[in-house]
Amino acid sequence: MTRVMPEPDTRTKILEAALELFRERGFAEATMREIASRAGVASGLAYYYFDSKDAIVLAFYQRAQEELAAAMELAQRGKTLTDRLQAMIEARLKYFEPNRRFLGALMAHAANPSSPLSPFGEPSKEIRDREFARIQRAIEETGTAVPKDLAPRVPRILWMYQLGLLLFWIYDPSPKQERTRALIDKSLGLVITLLRLSNVPLLRPARRTVMDIVEILEG
Amino acid sequence: MTRVMPEPDTRTKILEAALELFRERGFAEATMREIASRAGVASGLAYYYFDSKDAIVLAFYQRAQEELAAAMELAQRGKTLTDRLQAMIEARLKYFEPNRRFLGALMAHAANPSSPLSPFGEPSKEIRDREFARIQRAIEETGTAVPKDLAPRVPRILWMYQLGLLLFWIYDPSPKQERTRALIDKSLGLVITLLRLSNVPLLRPARRTVMDIVEILEG
DNA sequence: GTCTATATCGGGATAGAC
DNA sequence: GTCTATCCCGATATAGAC
Numbered sequence: 001m002t003r004v005m006p007e008p009d010t011r012t013k014i015l016e017a018a019l020e021l022f023r024e025r026g027f028a029e030a031t032m033r034e035i036a037s038r039a040g041v042a043s044g045l046a047y048y049y050f051d052s053k054d055a056i057v058l059a060f061y062q063r064a065q066e067e068l069a070a071a072m073e074l075a076q077r078g079k080t081l082t083d084r085l086q087a088m089i090e091a092r093l094k095y096f097e098p099n100r101r102f103l104g105a106l107m108a109h110a111a112n113p114s115s116p117l118s119p120f121g122e123p124s125k126e127i128r129d130r131e132f133a134r135i136q137r138a139i140e141e142t143g144t145a146v147p148k149d150l151a152p153r154v155p156r157i158l159w160m161y162q163l164g165l166l167l168f169w170i171y172d173p174s175p176k177q178e179r180t181r182a183l184i185d186k187s188l189g190l191v192i193t194l195l196r197l198s199n200v201p202l203l204r205p206a207r208r209t210v211m212d213i214v215e216i217l218e219g
Numbered sequence: 220m221t222r223v224m225p226e227p228d229t230r231t232k233i234l235e236a237a238l239e240l241f242r243e244r245g246f247a248e249a250t251m252r253e254i255a256s257r258a259g260v261a262s263g264l265a266y267y268y269f270d271s272k273d274a275i276v277l278a279f280y281q282r283a284q285e286e287l288a289a290a291m292e293l294a295q296r297g298k299t300l301t302d303r304l305q306a307m308i309e310a311r312l313k314y315f316e317p318n319r320r321f322l323g324a325l326m327a328h329a330a331n332p333s334s335p336l337s338p339f340g341e342p343s344k345e346i347r348d349r350e351f352a353r354i355q356r357a358i359e360e361t362g363t364a365v366p367k368d369l370a371p372r373v374p375r376i377l378w379m380y381q382l383g384l385l386l387f388w389i390y391d392p393s394p395k396q397e398r399t400r401a402l403i404d405k406s407l408g409l410v411i412t413l414l415r416l417s418n419v420p421l422l423r424p425a426r427r428t429v430m431d432i433v434e435i436l437e438g
Numbered sequence: 439g440t441c442t443a444t445a446t447c448g449g450g451a452t453a454g455a456c
Numbered sequence: 457g458t459c460t461a462t463c464c465c466g467a468t469a470t471a472g473a474c
Contacts, residue, residue, distance in 0.1 A: 010457080010458090031448080031449055031450085032449070032450060032451085033448090033449070033450095041458075041459090042458060042459045042460075043450095043459090043460095044451090044452080044453090044458080044459060044460075044461090045457075045458055045459070047450090047451065047452075048457065048458075049457095051451095052450080052451075053449095053450070053451095104331055105331075107330045107331070108327045108328060108330050108331055109327055110330070111323075111326045111327055111329070111330045111386075112323050112324075112326070112327055112390070113390050113392075168436075171331075171332050173438075174438075179435055179438070182435050183432065183435045183436070186428055186431050186432050186435065187428075187432055189428065190425060190428045190429065190432065193424075193425060193428075194425065197421075197425070200421065202416075202419065202421065205412070206409060206412060206413065206416070209405055209406075209408065209409045209412075210409065212405050213402065213405050213406055213409065216398050216401050216402045216405065217387075217402070219392075219393070219398065229440080229441085250464090250465060250466080251465080251466060251467080252465075252466090260441075260442085261441065261442045261443065261444095262442095262443095263441080263442075263443075263444090263468090263469090264440080264441060264442080266466095266467070266468080267440075267441080271466085271467075272466070272467095439474105440473105440474085441472100441473080441474080442471105442472085442473075442474100443470100443471090443472090443473100444469100444470085444471090445468105445469085445470085445471105446467100446468080446469080446470100447466105447467085447468080447469100448465105448466090448467085448468105449464100449465090449466090449467105450463105450464090450465090450466105451462100451463085451464085451465105452461105452462080452463075452464100453460100453461085453462080453463095454459100454460090454461090454462105455458105455459085455460085455461100456457105456458085456459080456460100
């Protein structure tokens with residue numbers, strides 16, 4: 001029953017050492033020299049595998065997507081759209097939990113869309129598209145009724161919503177991030193309600209406007 | 220008619236030199252040595268007046284508030300709440316226009332609530348409170364009807380809305396930031412519409428939820 | 439208190455030898 | 457792919473002129 005761990009390659013060793021140090025002392029405080037040293041390699045070598053310190057975080061972010069894929073698949077078993085969205089959000093928070101604190105440092109760069117760390121930028125486009133597709137699938141499989149004209153925008157809207165929650169969670173100072181939990185509870189219901197209400201005649205003009213706005217946001 | 224410019228003090232000279240360089244080559248690329256050199260002082264002196272490169276940006280941010288106060292006062296002449304909000308937003312964008320590009324670098328740190336540059340943090344509380352008050356005054360003076368229970372939250376909601384627009388503008392890649400203009404046009408109407416609609420019986424539950432959410436966001 | 443000059447350090451990033 | 461040496465820059469510290 002003893003599983004033989006395969007020797008991790010150098011790149012992975014460096015990545016892991018970096019994450020350890022980020023957790024222990026924060027992103028800014030961890031130095032590349034330390035990272036290399038803990039990985040047992042020369043400091044220059046870290047730059048052979050990663051273009052920059054930021055790039056290490058990007059690699060972590062990308063690996064996270066792969067490792068999260070399974071949990072996301074599980075989330076697709078929910079009956080309602082609400083169930084699925086909630087499961088997706090919870091899965092993400094649970095996965096990032098050990099690194100929550102240093103994710104804050106990450107967000108500093110993420111605000112800039114031209115940064116490789118930005119969720120809106122070109123480098124993360126693939127990841128983003130997969131997330132859109134996942135949400136789209138959840139909408140279809142749960143048979144959620146969405147106004148036809150609004151339909152193409154909805155995945156992006158919900159994706160932005162999820163991103164907002166993640167951002168709030170990262171900086172949530174409350175114990176065990178309970179405020180984030182409350183926020184999810186309250187807001188998820190509201191979002192779904194609004195989605196359903198968007199067919200009501202009274203809200204038609206507002207809905208059109210929302211569509212225009214999302215279109216502008218998309219560029 | 221020749222106006223004699225008073226010789227700017229050293230601190231101002233350094234601040235101005237820094238802003239020039241930030242504009243020309245970006246925040247990260249401008250070095251403290253260069254800043255000091257352009258200001259015609261020894262590099263050490265820059266650190267005598269500013270604790271760090273970041274601190275220069277903070278000083279700029281604070282000066283901006285003072286210089287913007289007059290324009291904000293002018294915005295209070297609008298008849299409707301929409302007029303006033305629009306004027307406030309436009310005034311801010313116009314003022315920051317020359318420095319728009321390097322404001323991006325600023326936002327990088329602003330994302331972190333514990334940073335002195337964060338609009339949510341303690342150091343900027345005074346500025347923030349003045350902005351709340353300004354919005355509150357605009358609501359009252361224009362006689363805008365707001366549901367009683369929602370009323371205390373509205374200034375903060377509108378403040379967040381303005382902040383979102385500013386953020387979008389900073390990173391707006393469209394020529395002359397025309398997308399931001401379109402976004403303002405569309406969204407401002409929507410926000411005001413929703414505010415008015417919030418009295419409609421159908422939307423009562425949604426309104427309660429929104430209130431709960433804003434309460435959570437406020438902490 | 440204001441300013442220059444200079445030395446030093448720590449850390450991200452790069453070049454080039456092997 | 458790996459290492460060593462080096463560069464650049466932000467930041468700190470200090471000594472001293474005015």
